[in-house]
Amino acid sequence: xxxxxxxxxxxxxQKCSPADLTLDxxxxxxxxxxxxxxxxxxxxxxxxxxxxxxxxxxxxxxxxDIVTNIDQLRQNSDTECHDA
Amino acid sequence: xPRRVVITGLxxxxxxxxxxxxxxxxxxxxxxxxxxxxxxxxxxxxxIGAVVPDFNPDQYFSSAELPLLDRFxxxxxxxxxxxxxxxxxxxxxxxxxxxxxxxxxxxxxxxTDEETYxxxxxxxxxxxxxxxxxxxxxxxxxxxxxxxxGIKGPVFSVSSACASAAHAVIQGRxxxxxxxxxxxxxxxxxxxxTYGLLKAWEALRxxxxxxxxxxxxxxxxxxxxxxxxxxxxxxxxxxVQRGTRIYAELAGCGMxxxxxxxxxxDVDGIARAxxxxxxxxxxxxxxxxxVNAHGTGTPANDSAETEALHRVFGAHANTLAVSSTxxxxxxxxxxxxxxxxxATVLAIQNNLIPPTAxxxxxxxxxxxxxxxNRARAQRIDIAISNAFxxxxxxxxxxxxxxxxxxx
Numbered sequence: 001x002x003x004x005x006x007x008x009x010x011x012x013x014q015k016c017s018p019a020d021l022t023l024d025x026x027x028x029x030x031x032x033x034x035x036x037x038x039x040x041x042x043x044x045x046x047x048x049x050x051x052x053x054x055x056x057x058x059x060x061x062x063x064x065d066i067v068t069n070i071d072q073l074r075q076n077s078d079t080e081c082h083d084a
Numbered sequence: 085x086p087r088r089v090v091i092t093g094l095x096x097x098x099x100x101x102x103x104x105x106x107x108x109x110x111x112x113x114x115x116x117x118x119x120x121x122x123x124x125x126x127x128x129x130x131x132i133g134a135v136v137p138d139f140n141p142d143q144y145f146s147s148a149e150l151p152l153l154d155r156f157x158x159x160x161x162x163x164x165x166x167x168x169x170x171x172x173x174x175x176x177x178x179x180x181x182x183x184x185x186x187x188x189x190x191x192x193x194x195x196t197d198e199e200t201y202x203x204x205x206x207x208x209x210x211x212x213x214x215x216x217x218x219x220x221x222x223x224x225x226x227x228x229x230x231x232x233x234g235i236k237g238p239v240f241s242v243s244s245a246c247a248s249a250a251h252a253v254i255q256g257r258x259x260x261x262x263x264x265x266x267x268x269x270x271x272x273x274x275x276x277x278t279y280g281l282l283k284a285w286e287a288l289r290x291x292x293x294x295x296x297x298x299x300x301x302x303x304x305x306x307x308x309x310x311x312x313x314x315x316x317x318x319x320x321x322x323x324v325q326r327g328t329r330i331y332a333e334l335a336g337c338g339m340x341x342x343x344x345x346x347x348x349x350d351v352d353g354i355a356r357a358x359x360x361x362x363x364x365x366x367x368x369x370x371x372x373x374x375v376n377a378h379g380t381g382t383p384a385n386d387s388a389e390t391e392a393l394h395r396v397f398g399a400h401a402n403t404l405a406v407s408s409t410x411x412x413x414x415x416x417x418x419x420x421x422x423x424x425x426x427a428t429v430l431a432i433q434n435n436l437i438p439p440t441a442x443x444x445x446x447x448x449x450x451x452x453x454x455x456x457n458r459a460r461a462q463r464i465d466i467a468i469s470n471a472f473x474x475x476x477x478x479x480x481x482x483x484x485x486x487x488x489x490x491x
Binding site: 015035038039042045046 | 147151211213214215218
């Protein structure tokens, strides 16, 4: 689910097909610099109502890193909701 | 002896069109771009303005470029491209790579800022868009012009409200005179038709809902405009060496500050700026043929400007042609003095004085020849362009025709 949404968002931003992307695709190879990366993350934060901490952003290199981070943050957010 | 500085390229975007040709066609035929604002003015008491007509950014920029381009940067890029092409210069050549780009703005990227503030304050969202800073910062237009056109010399923005562009022009001229650069792209840009900014102007109670009628008895204030004007300045030697067309010499500049009231114009400050500019150009007051006035159409400006012209020019004031082209392109704030300098350049080039449009009858204390409603064919050897900003910041630019004097 997250993977599909991340792939679709990046494909839309990059004007390419989601089929052109894999989890191992490096953002740098797509021409996505740090400014564009945080713009993509901003849209995902809005979509999933999560907050990607600055220290995590520095570790994101591939499309898969975005998917993993979003999944983890969504799970944390779900847990926090259940705890509450 | 400082190097002589000439003007070799022009670019204009404003309510009168998206090219210098559109601009001059309208100015020379006395057409005004002031129209009802419609939806743009909703929720405000400002009902008219000079908006760039049918402006579609997709026509000029790719979808990859647009996310970083606030409307004020779009205007700057458009007029900068036109000015460079007009000067016969292309990105990549040495003259461009080593050039300066100094761009005035009174407002900066207000559209971007206001969209973010509306999200945060009004919609109670918790995140700002990550491009808010790079897109909205007042220097964004200068940086993006540099980036898109490959200008790698001194690049920055200048902000002094309604005199921003003139201060940018002066800065470029000083750089060329000093030998720091051979070419400088200078001008200004602003896009003030945003809800928050319109409300702020509304609150100042200086904006007319009739039209802009500079120097008239029934004048009721200024009318906002938007757009950008850019000029290519060049050392005369550089321009002659590359054999390009020269429009006119930028022969003198004057700058003063009132150190007085924050909004009320000061006759002494204005008069000193005009005198300084003429002294810088080495000209006597009676050499001036045409004054492109600041002429906002507010009661305070027009009488103060007229009084200052009397003070500097004495009896010669009565033979001056004085017009305010704001009556046609509106007050484009940080872009205004560039658009008006371009109007003055074209007046010299064509020996045709653009009129003060919407003119009815002269107001009290406004007793000069304001070239009412119809352009006038007249040889112009020397012209000045005035800009007097809120905050008491005054600029005057002197242009000299390089056309041979008819025998």
